[in-house]
Each structure stands twice: as C-alpha cells, then as structure tokens.
Amino acid sequence: MDKALRWPKDTVEKSGVFVNDRAGFIITDNLWVMPISVMTGFSVLEKLQINDASMLEERVINVGNEEALNLLRRSLESKRALTEFFFPDACVEQSVKCFPVIKEDIDGNEAEHKFNVKMILNKKNNSVLSAEVGGDFLNQLLSFLAFPLGSVIELLRDHISSDWCISNLYSSAESLGLEWFKSKECKNMLVFPQLASYYGCEKQMIKLVEMPSAKWTCSASCIKCYADGWYCFKPTPCKHGLRKAELIEQNPKLQNGGSDSGGSFVEDSKRFMIADNLHISPISSISLIITKGIDFLISDFIEKEIIVDKAKVLSLLGVMLISNTVLTDVFVPKQKKRSRSHYM
Template identity: 40%
Template structure:
C-alpha cells in the first residue's frame, strides 16, 4: 500500500445533522471508488478482517469460506501455491490499480518464472514459463528462475495521469455513493431533494483521505447507506445493510452459463422436521467451484445479479458507472467494460466454472535472448478429494466423526436426519439466487 499518499476531498455538510449531503471530487478520488469493483471477494475479506484492524468485520458466509481455506492444511490443496492463490487472489486490473493515488490492495503482483534449463533442446514445444513459482516443468525441474517483465499494458502508456476516468472530469458523489457529473443543475437538484433551502445550515469542509479512510470507505460501501457521513463522524458505521426481501427473487443469471460443465454430485444431510440442509459431502470439483467465489471481483458479482445486489451503496456505485459517458467521463469504452464486468486474473478460472466468468488472456511473452519464443502455462493433474460442507459454507475434510460432532453442536438428534443425493449443474446454479448458497447472498 502507498501508505504515505493522501488526497483532499471537498464535502458539503448539513451542520445541524452533521450529515454529508455530497462531495465534490476529481478523477483521483473517483478512480479509487471505481477500483472497489475490481477487488476479488477474498481480497475484500482479507483487507477488512486484519487482526490489527480494531473494527474488523465478518461478511457472513463469505468470511466463513475464507476462514475455511485458511484453516485447511496445505496437503488438501494441489500445492501451497493453490492455497495462497485463494487467500490472496490477484486483481486482473492490478496493472491499472497500481496507478491509483491510493492503492489499498497489497496483494503481490504477478511474477513470471521459467525453467532454469529452458535452453535444453528437449524443451521444444514444452511449457517453459509460469506465473506460479516451483511448478514442475515437463523436464522435471522446478520453474523457480524469476523473469523481469519489461513490457506493460498499452492502455497504461496512453497517459501519464488518471486511471479510469478522464483527468479533467469533475464529479458529485452523494452520501450513498452515487457518482454524477459536476454540473450546476445537479447541485441544485440534490439540495432540493434534501429539502435544503437555507444555505446557512450548510458548511463546506475539506477532508483528508489516506489509506485508512479508503479502507473505511470500502467497509462503508458494503455495510452502510451513508458511508461518507460515517467517514466524517469517524464512528461506527450505521450498518444499514439493504437485504432483499424474504421470498423476493433476485434477477436471473444470464443464460450464457457454461453449458460444458459437468454436473456435480452432492450428498446432503437434511433435518427431517424442518427440511433444513445441515451438512453435505462433496467432491473436489464442487469445492473448487465454491472456493472460486473468493477470486471473483466484486463488480462481477453485481453484474451476475443484474446490477441489483443486496448492497445499496455498491449498487449505486455500479449503476453510476453504467450511466457515465465512455467518451466524456471514462478514458475508454474498454476500461468501462473492464469495470462493469471485471474478469478473473490469469490462471484463476476453476476447471468446472459454471458461472459466466472469464479470465484475462495470457499475454504473449518473448525472451530477449536466443531469438523470440512464445511460452505456454503449465497444467495440473487431478486426484480425488472428499469434503464436508456446512450450511454456512464452512468447509472441512470429511470424516464420519466430524458429522457426529457437527450434529451434536447443532443439537439435532440422529433420528431427525436423513441423507439425500442431488446433482448440481447449470440449472441449479441459475436458480441459486433463491437460496443462501448463491454467491450474491454471501454478501448479505
């Protein structure tokens, strides 16, 4: 993190209520707000749940899922790298976010490793380069020789300032994170909406924004309807989480769900008296799919839910971006599209990903010696693995004793449970928005 960086934000406050009506900001602050959409869910949980953070928070099943990955031993993953990838998922827009005035994502940037024996003739047509350290090359050697990447994203070379929005743009940001162009009519309309006719009750203030303030804004965007006011008051967030009404259907997922994915078998232990799912025994592909939620960017979750997730301030941020003109306010249509549907980082797409999410394409890289060579990425092999999954998405290695212990904790008699089998495929995932298991409800 760029801990020493700081910027100023002009805000208009209702003195009587000590409430922020709106803020006036340039491209630096708006770039930071929009970058929230690029953060993987696992990164958000990690950043806002650090032990050193006195206001660390839990985010429902999403935090439980992250804690499950952290608690599982390395032997349950393909490699130690696999576990680290889930606990510290990379941002596919990291190259852009590195230019932010304040970048709160401290995830290690992508590195490239090659086989130390790459000049050997037997490597012809073999994978020689990996973004993961100590992956085994086809020759048997470990890819642990780090390569320096000189080339950079072309879009970052187009301008020396600004990241997502144009350098000269000015914006009005409401207390609940609606972003709109800074126009005279907008200011008057907002004051009228708040019923403010006496300018004497209004006060202009200047707010210093650093790393802690940006982290608090991220936290507030997830938990509060008034994140700017909460930031000014420097107290606990109002925590007015806007959830979907009970029984109300969230928007259906697009029909572009991956139809090539295999159906996944799940054995579920159900309480007969309440019909409530208690525990499930699942295979590795389902666990991979579930853990992959941690790698999905926040903006992709909102996109999957049709721009209507359970978080009001995030909805406002996302839909404000939709309405901004790609020619006048955003630096390019490509950048706008990247924010509206951020992709997974390279090598983070799980094998049986049912959701319509893509990963960024691997760049074509060339070695500066012995002529140009394009490199491929190594692939992993499969092996069976069974896991126990609780209804709150706690994931643990499966054992019969763990089932008994779980039922004991839940105070459910053995005579009140039954086993059922189900098959998970694209139709079930398409309709998961009705249940607690879908990724949209992880943030509720």
C-alpha cells in the same frame, strides 16, 4: 513469469487510473457518481429535500488504506455507505434485506451441467448444518474468489436492489460518458472486467472471459539461458547458438503443464464438507463433530440430496457477500426478517 509487464502508456498514466484527473465528481450517499456541475448540485439538494444552506457543513476528511477498506465493506452491505462510513456513531443499526434467492432456471438449458450436493439439515431450527460436496462443486465456489467485483455486480444486477450502494457505483460508472474516462479501455476495465488468465475452471456454470495468457519473446537467447540471466537483447546468440525463444505463461492448474485454459483448483474426486458459513474442510468421520461440537442430537438432523443449478450458483454468489448463513439462506429461505450479517 519473472519479468514485469506494463499496461500500454495510453491506458495507465502516472497521474491517475480510470478517470480524467481534471474532472470533478459528486458522489451521493448511496455511491451514485455524477460529473460535478451547478445544476447537478442543485438536483442532489432537491432530491435530499434540503432548502436551507445553513443545514450544510463542509469538511475535509483524509482517506487512507484502512478507510478505503472500510468503505468497500460499507458499499457491500449498506444503502447509505458514506453516512455510515464517515459518521458510524451517529447511525442507527439497520437491517439489510437478504439477497433474493434466484428461483428460475437462468438459461433454461436442460442439458446444462448440475451439481449433486448432500445437505445435512437441522429440523429443529430449519437451517443447514453442512453440505457434503465433490471437488467439482467446490471448484465453482472457490472460483468466486477470483471474480472481479465488477463482474459480480454485472452478473447479479437483474436480481439485486437498486438501493444497494455497490450496484449504484457500477451503474453510474456504466452510464458515465467516455469523455470522463482516460480511455475506452479504462471504462471497459470497470464495467466489463476480465478474469485473470488461467483463473477459470473447466466445469464452471458461470464463465467469465479470461485475459489471454502472457507471451514474451527473447530475441537473442534460448529459454535455459534466459532462466540463467542471459540478457535477451544482446546482438549475439546465446552460448547454445540460439537467437530467439518465446516464453508463454503456463497454466498452474494443469497437472502436466501447458498453456491450455481450464483445469481445477482441487481434485474433482475428493470429498469436502462445507459449513453454513462456507468454512471448508476435507470430509472425515469426525469433521462433522468438530464443526458442530458435541451438544446436538442425531435425531435433529436429516440428510437430503439437492440438485444445484445455475440459478442456485448465482444465488450463492450474491448471498455470500452479505450473509454468514449462506447455505441456509439459499437452500432453506426464510420469510421472517433477518438481522444484518457481517462478513468482515
């Protein structure tokens, strides 16, 4: 599509996006959002055990694009995002609990599609070197890049700590009354976001609701004239004698085109190698050596076939947000305390 489409006027206005501009809010250190009021302020101070007002200082801090990205990173890895964001030098580096690996079968459906993955494990340090996968499993991983953040939190909320800042942000948006939002649609965009049209795959275990494909009607032209720049709302037909054409967004993942959903990002028949940190490369006879280097012994490694069900796919989705040893954390969970892993 080369035409700009607009949200309905009652959904997005120039004065803001989701919440009413005239409303005020308190955001706590762990990103819990509350409508501002005197009693809410007292409640927050009481919870923080602050009895002396002289302990407080008011500051005005400018937040730009760089600061917003930094705050997003803190919200994904911290329990006190605002403190670590505004006063990083005063904070002691703390470890973050690993995302708990989900062990139970989410749906209990024996007929559910599962992935066969070949893992190469390092016996010496009990870690995953890499995984050999088909295109179907890789399509599932790649689809995570298209998931709205609100959908990720909604999928994982039963398995993550309530101390996680991004979880608090989602829960507080969910609990805020409609009177604080510009419209019901604005709230739903946050707590029930939809996947962009054609961003889903056929064999996904985690399926999100997709937005409908875009359609546009040209009332005085055929498609060819429209592509050539014919003005669609002229009172006369185009040079081909047509008065109406309907343009429908196409699915770029379908080989022969069309507006059906589904398709895939990579071919299912292809084989790929995924490193422990989720670096992806086409599999080849030397790809393993290139990834690891030459300083290793073949005897240190074993090959193991693993069945990946929906529970493991959800675990991958959660762990990839906070870890750089994703495959090891999901498929070879450790009991010892792990240090914070940075992904940005």
